Amino acid sequence: MLRHIAGRVGQAIVTTFGVLTLVFFLMRLSGDPTLLLVPQGASAHQIAILRHQLGFDRPLIVQYVAYLRQLLQGNLGMSLVQRMPVASILGSRIPYTTELAAGSLVVAVGIGIPAGVAMAVWRGSLLERSLAALVFAGQSMPTFWSGILMILLFGVVLGWLPTSGVAGLPSLIMPSIALGALSMASFARMTRIAVLDELSRDYVAAARARGLSLGAAVVRHVARNAAIPVVTVAALEIGNLLAGAVIVETVFAWPGIGQLAIQAIAARDFLVVQAIVLFVSFVFIVMNLLADVVYAVIDPRIRLSS
C-alpha cells in the first residue's frame, strides 16, 4: 500500500512538473507584462529599464531555471501587479474557494448520491423519471446562466438572498447550488450505474434468499460495493470544485481562486497564474491519494493483498 502511494506521488510530481513547464512557456507566449505595468506614454527607455529590473530581458530558459530554483526553495515569488508575495495572495483566496467547494459538495453529494440510489432501486418508476429530469437539468444548465437566473429570482425579485459577494452562510447558498449542480449530476449518474450493476449480482439474490428486504440488502451489501466507483468520481469532482469555480466565482463576485485566476491571466501576472496551477495540481494529487486510501478501507481485496 505504502509503495503504491509512493509510486502515485512520484507520478504526480512528474505530471505537475510537466504542467508547470507548459504553463510557464505558454504564459510567456502571450507577451511580457512590462507593457501592462508602465503608465501610458512611458518612453521606450523607461520600459527597457523596467523590463531589465523584472528580469524579462533574460533568455527564457534562464528565466525558467531561475523560477524552478526559487520554487524548490519553497518560494512562489512576488506578484508583479500587486507587489505582494504570491503565497499570501493565494493564501487569502484559498479559504473562500474551500468554503464554496464545501458548500457545492454538500449540494452535489447530498442530492446526487440519494438520487442515484433511488433511480437504481426504483428503476422504471415515476420517481426515477422525475429524478432523471433533475439530473439532466443539473448537467445541462450552464452555470453563467443558472447563476444569473438565480440572482434575478432570489436576489432581486424575492430579495431572499444576497445577490453576490461574501456575507455569511446566506451568500454561500446560490453559488453552491450553481457550482454543485453539475457535480450533483455526475454523482447521481455514477451512483445509479454502480448500484444497478451491484443489484444484478448473485450476492444480492443470496442476501434476499436469506430473508433480507431489498432495502436491507442495499444498505448492508450493495452500498459498500457501489461506493468504489463513486469514490473515484468524488476524487475528481472535489478537485473540479476546488479548481473549476472560475465562472461561478466571477458571476457571484466570490473572491476565490477562480476569480484570482481570471484577474491574473488578464494582467499577465505570471507567478500568480503559475502558483494557481501548482495549487490545482496539488489538489488533484491529494484527492487521488485520498481515493486510494478510501479504496483500501472499503475493499479488503486491496487492503489485504498488498
Add this chain to the structure above:
Amino acid sequence: MSVALQVSDLRLAIGGVNVVDGIAFSVAPGEVMALVGESGCGKSLTAQALLRLLPRQVRQTGGRILLEGEDITALPERRLRQIRGRRISMIFQEPQAALDPLSPVGAQVREASGLASVAAREAVRRMLAEVGIADPDRRIDQYPFELSGGMCQRVMIASALISRPAVLVADEPTTALDVTIQAQILDLLRRLAAERGTAIVLITHDMGVVADIAERVAVMYAGRIAEIGPTAAVFSRPRHPYTALLLAAIPRLADEPKSRLAVIEGSVPQPSEYGAGCRFVGRCPFADARCNAEPPPLLETDDGHFSACWHTERLA
C-alpha cells in the same frame, strides 16, 4: 409420508407465454429431488418461484406452492421475508459471486441466523465446522476472495442451513466447481439432508449429478415435466423419449474411441414457437398427429413413475 414442499400446477409467464407450464412435484423431508433439464427449460425460474424471488418481468399465472402445508403463493412480502432463510433457503451456481466480496463470510452466515452477536458467533462457528470448513475460528473473519470456490460453496450451505429450513433449493450448486470438489459438495448436501431432515430441490443439467445424489428426478422440457420418478427407475427404464435420448447421449468410457457423440436432433423450441401439443414433438422419433394436436398428460406408468407421452408403451 409427510411433505416438506408441494408444488402443484405451477405456471410462470413472461409476456403472454407460459414458460413454466403446469409443473407439479413434491419433496419429503430428508429427500433429494432433482429438477433436470437444458438451459431455458424453466428449472431456474421454478427455483426462484419457490422462494418468491422472481424477476420482475415474470408473473405467476397459476398453481400453488405449499411449504410444510402452508400456501406461500399469496403471502405478502413481509411474511415472505420471515420464511426465506428460515424455512426455505437457497444456494447458487457460483458461490464466489453469491457472497458479498466486501463482507466477512461469517457475517454473511450470521445474517441468515437471526441471532444477536455473541451467541451468533458461536452458532456460525459450529455451522462452519459442520459443513466441513477446517479452522472455522480463522475462516469466520475472512473474506470470500481468501477462500476457494469449494469453500465458498460450503459457506453458502452453512448460511442456507443455519436456521434449519425445511427446504433447501440448490441451483446448480456444483456446476462452477471442479470435479473432485463437486463430489465433496454433493456428499455434504446428501449427508446434511439426511441428518437434518432437510428436503433438497436440486436444480441441474447434469445427469451424473442426478445419479449421484437424487432419490427422485423430474426431467423438464420446455417448461413442462416430461417424466418424474425414482432416479433408479428413470435411469434404468426411461418412459419418455426425451429422457431416453438424453441418457443415450451421455458419453461412456466403453464407447469406441473417436466414435460420434450421440445427439438429439434439432433444438429446444423458443417459447414463441410452442404449439398446441407436446413440446418435444419437433425432435421426437415417435411424433404423430395426436402429439401435434394435444399435450400428453402426466400419467403413472409404474409405481411412482410418471411420464407425459402418448407413446409410453413404445419405450417399454
